[in-house]
Amino acid sequence: MATLPERSLIDKAADLIRGAQYLAVLTGAGVSAESGVPTFRDKDGLWDKYDVTTLATLDAFLADPAFVWKWYDWRRTLIVKVAPNPAHDAIAKLEARMKLAEKGFALITQNIDNLHRLAGSSDPIELHGNIWKVRCLKSCRKGAAPFDLLDSPLKEIPPKCPHCGGIVRPHIVWFGEMLDPEDIRRAFEAAAQADVMIVVGTSNLVYPSAALPYHVMEDGGKVIEVNLGVTGLSGDADVVLTGPAGEILPKLV
Ligand code: OAD
Numbered sequence: 001m002a003t004l005p006e007r008s009l010i011d012k013a014a015d016l017i018r019g020a021q022y023l024a025v026l027t028g029a030g031v032s033a034e035s036g037v038p039t040f041r042d043k044d045g046l047w048d049k050y051d052v053t054t055l056a057t058l059d060a061f062l063a064d065p066a067f068v069w070k071w072y073d074w075r076r077t078l079i080v081k082v083a084p085n086p087a088h089d090a091i092a093k094l095e096a097r098m099k100l101a102e103k104g105f106a107l108i109t110q111n112i113d114n115l116h117r118l119a120g121s122s123d124p125i126e127l128h129g130n131i132w133k134v135r136c137l138k139s140c141r142k143g144a145a146p147f148d149l150l151d152s153p154l155k156e157i158p159p160k161c162p163h164c165g166g167i168v169r170p171h172i173v174w175f176g177e178m179l180d181p182e183d184i185r186r187a188f189e190a191a192a193q194a195d196v197m198i199v200v201g202t203s204n205l206v207y208p209s210a211a212l213p214y215h216v217m218e219d220g221g222k223v224i225e226v227n228l229g230v231t232g233l234s235g236d237a238d239v240v241l242t243g244p245a246g247e248i249l250p251k252l253v
Pocket of ligand 1: 027028029030031033034039040041042045056110111128173174175200201202203204205206226227228229230231243244245246
């Protein structure tokens with residue numbers, strides 16, 4: 001069993017959260033690891049086993065949509081079987097408490113697995129998209145906005161746009177692509193308002209997400225990191241809680 005941080009560190013983080021007028025939570029793949037969803041950069045992570053350039057770029061998709069879709073279909077069949085873990089539940093509880101106290105709250109996630117919503121988080125800002133949504137590759141009028149495609153496994157690969165019959169693509173931000181400007185706006189607005197941000201289970205290497213904790217700190221806010229290991233943020237965060245998110249976050253709540 002993993003060693004948990006000292007009680008005094010948990011208390012320090014809990015005091016910061018209790019005093020917050022606006023709490024932001026930023027999550028990465030580590031928050032879903034205890035549900036059984038693979039992370040990206042850990043040992044045996046997805047980018048350890050698979051080549052990003054053949055799976056997570058528009059060029060790769062255009063070269064072989066069926067190949068890329070088979071990989072996403074595999075990830076969807078894995079994700080459909082898993083459930084939120086105590087870390088997701090704790091984040092949903094924090095939101096409920098902040099709202100009950102009429103304080104501000106925002107959840108920003110880099111995850112595409114939808115587990116925060118399943119745990120009861122009301123409005124996560126999904127910076128990198130959602131694996132259950134697709135959009136028309138040709139951006140036909142009706143299929144341009146993301147829509148649900150929930151079949152798992154998929155009935156046909158590559159799946160077709162119900163409106164124009166063209167191919168749909170996963171509503172996921174691939175390498176080299178821009179994030180949705182509205183998601184970026186909301187995330188940076190949350191960071192500007194937050195006096196405390198909890199950063200959970202991310203290597204904090206991918207921008208612009210990785211800049212968010214620094215925005216909070218620049219404005220005098222405090223950052224609490226919850227992670228199994230050490231990241232580039234660990235030396236800058238106000239409180240670093242080392243251990244599994246599914247054990248630490250319920251203690252904080
Ligand atoms: P990474 O795989 O880069 O980092 C996962 C982090 O979670 C690491 O720092 C681990 O130490 C930590 N971790 C693992 N298990 C944990 C646990 N049980 N409790 C707490 N921490 C744990 O994943 P992300 O930082 O989310 O983008 O990666 C960011 C983005 O890079 C992803 O959204 C994805 C990827 O390329 C896209 O696909 C667009």
